[in-house]
Amino acid sequence: MTDAVVPFMTDSLVYSSLVAVCDEVSAQIFHLSLEESAGQTESSVFAFPDTFGQTRLEDLRQQLNLSDFEAGVVTLCAAMEFFPERMLAACATALQAESSYSAFLAPTLLRRWLGAYTTTTDVTAFQAEGNLTRFHLIECGQSANSSVVEALMPVRITAGLLIYLQGDDGLPSELRGVAQALPASALLSGSQQALLVQAAKHLSRGAADRGVMLYGQHAEDMRALAGHLLSASGSAVHLDVAALAARSAEEVTAAVRTLGREGRLRAQGVLLDATGDAPEGQSLDGLTQQLLNEAAGSVAVMAAAPMPLSTSRALLPLEVTSPSPAEQRAHWAAALGVSEEQPLLAQLGDQFRLSLDRIATLAREARLALPGNASHASRVERAWETARTANRRLMGGLAERVATRATWDDLILPVSEGNVLRQIAAHVRHRSQVYEQLGLARPGRGRAITVLFSGPSGTGKTLSAEVLAQDLQLDLYRIDLSSTVSKYIGETEKNLRKIFDAADQGGCILLFDEADSVFGKRGEVRDSNDRYANIQVNYLLQRLETFNGLAVLTTNLESSMDVAFMRRIQFVLNFRAPQPAERERLWRLAFPPALDSTGVDFRALSQADVSGGNIRSVAMNAVFMAVSRGESLSQEIVTEALHLEYRKLGRLVL
Incomplete structure (x- = not known):
């Protein structure tokens, strides 16, 4: 455990209690090892210290329904992190007393120290179905000797659990990069408020065996609704299923198990976001279902369309739509401080499809860019440009933006x-x-x-x-x-x-x-x-x-x-090819007004059967030819450029 340890919270009651527990535990282990070396093994049994119930270790034990042996394993692994010198000394003493032990925490040594040789819990404690592994409390590392049996593999506490025991309520390291806190401060429209009431009523009948399936085209609106729904009884996290699916199998397993642990320890709600793109050759359905089955407490799934999930939870499907144009228009008016009668405001609410939070942000940007005494019309026009520019950032490199100057x-x-x-x-x-x-x-x-x-x-x-x-x-x-x-x-x-x-x-x-x-x-x-x-x-x-x-x-x-x-x-x-009258107008518009074109016979040129695009190409070539020769634009130069265009088109030049 190198990168997982965070600075101790020395001013925390949680930390001071935990230190007292681990201090007493390590002392017990050290004396037990000395007794073993002296041949007094039959009289020594590990005992939890009196201060055990004052720490998060006891909360862990109760919330995850750990046995005495499982709780002892977690305690000893925590003691190894807080007091490595003392614990390693105890391990070394145990190795001197019995060569079958190891110089580190391993299942064999943990069984001996905890005095649990014959209990049923001990048989499955280190297996996949045991609580220690199921909730990602411990990790079994690799021994230097690959032929060593599993009972002698190093055992250590997981990074996320160590952070929890230190009193840190942040996101576990196993979920970083794929999950983040889900805020509950987003604004909701009237239709979204109605969905929130319906979803909350569904979960109130039993959040442990119920869930909500949110679907729609706009992820931002679904996240906003889920934030209010899942944060009603505490904190909530937003987990990106697609990002998790792109990780290795070991990382996925650790994240799934950590999600189950955190949901039970912190009573956290979780939003499983399946709107992203699955890695090539994969589907998000299976992983979403796995996360849904392991999660505890309130759960919501968001996707573009309802997902065919086979789960014991009763999922309520709800389609989430963006605020209506009328709702957006009213929110724009309030945020800009203008009347809803502004002509451009109707188009602003209709042309753009934005969440209410996004509207509030853009309206604030628009108002800050104008003087305080700006007219209502100026505010709406500025808001239009602000919203239009914001969408350019979303489009990014997805498509080529065309400069539009034509009228x-x-x-x-x-x-x-x-x-x-x-x-x-x-x-x-x-x-x-x-x-x-x-x-x-x-x-x-x-x-x-x-x-x-x-x-x-x-x-x-x-x-x-x-x-x-x-x-x-x-x-x-x-x-x-x-x-x-x-x-x-x-x-x-x-x-x-x-x-x-x-x-x-x-x-x-x-x-x-x-x-x-x-x-x-x-x-x-x-x-x-x-x-x-x-x-x-x-x-x-x-x-x-x-x-x-x-x-x-x-x-x-x-x-x-x-x-x-x-x-x-x-x-x-x-669109059809232009007729002579139209071609004459195209010829006249093809040359810039600053250029003297009195020497060009536009009526004669209109008889050439070419399209508007070809006319612009001919005009461009003719201007370059005139400038390079130092001559005025003439009918002869334009005709020469026209002949070049004919050859390009593969036509006969007469």
Whole structure:
């Protein structure tokens, strides 16, 4: 025990009592060893000191129902940690008296010192089903001689138990890195409060044989509810099942046993968080069930969906949802100190999906960034930017953020297509009014708006997405399908789930370029690869149903899209190659205003059958050619650049 020992709490009554116990215990052992060396073994029996009942050793004995022998083993192992010189001297004396003993604490020596040769408890004390091992009270180390029998292996107290005996109420070392204290200070919405009452009533009928299964898409809301539920009768811990599953088998076993011990000693509630990603080739169901069976006291499990667990506990399934847009709007207004009538406030509560605690934090950041006399409108606008920036941190490197500077004036489309784009923007902007006030919300579904842009390359699909993002004051994220789709089973869904979970917080538009590569038609299942490819499509359909934002999909081949997916699309916009009048406008906009373009015949250029993307490429090349030659922009230079573009496209230049 080197890294486990913490500084003694010398001002603690617990520590002083424990020192008195171990001091007396070690003295008894030392004298018993001397008697053994003198041949007086038949008259000496180990006895617990009078001060034993004043310490956590007695609490340990009672809460874990330890036998006298088991409690004695723990006491002697603790004495070895506190008084190693005296205990090692006693072990050495015992070795001189009897060569079958060892110079350290081992099962054989512990049996002799504790005088428990024939009791039933002694037979199983050091086995896996015994309390010493089951609750991770001791560890049996390796002897220098690998052929030594198990009875002579070194025995020592575990790190977490030693910390407990020293009076430290912190997290045991076996659980560090996978568990943390679960706070109970989070704010709950009205619907979450109702779930809390229901869950508390269920556990009040017997927490030892009952539990709660929390499920939903938002882990933060589930943690908030669990914090209030499990901390009602004491402290609670939040254990990350996925992080524990990634550890070695020995570490997993130690953590499971420690959880059972801590729950009994401290009456702690425990939240088993199964929302993380399981290591490749594993499932979290088995480990979650193992932890659930071993835990004592109040227990809650949180997962994305109800887990099929076989346990003696009666689990109450409860779906936890985020605060409604109306609840978020009211909390934003209170936190910002503004009226709920602010126009942008309705969109703030609808576009972003945040917990009440998160709203309070972001509102405080927004107010600190403004002067005290800032208007209500300025506060709401600042809050919008603060929430939007916060979501960028969540997205991180999951997707590429596209700079959006294009406006409606940069978009050259037929009137009908332009009207469709403006209607898409109107749907995003007025969802709250239509769904809440007019009661047109779809039961059980999200507020997703999914649109499909199809057509040849360079016809304005990506530019249209940029214009929507700029108009709605949202970030545009391009999903790189080449890095998202994986050949490994389950990895594609895992990658997409991270993207959707982050985007669901709001403030962004998802752009899937070449969407037919993922959203394509599901084929006939001929082998396992076909089956898992179809599973990917099914997962995408499900997530798009519950997504809270705008998803834009672009494809060159609309006919390749899956029929089931097409039914879930609210808008389909077919982009075609621009006509001469549109091409002339595109040519005029392609050159910067600061550049003299009077020598260019835009009407003649409009007869070239090229797309808007090609026109921008030609204009860029022409400007570089003019600058490099030191000439003014002319029709001849633009025509030369156009011929280069034709060759690139593989067309005949006339």
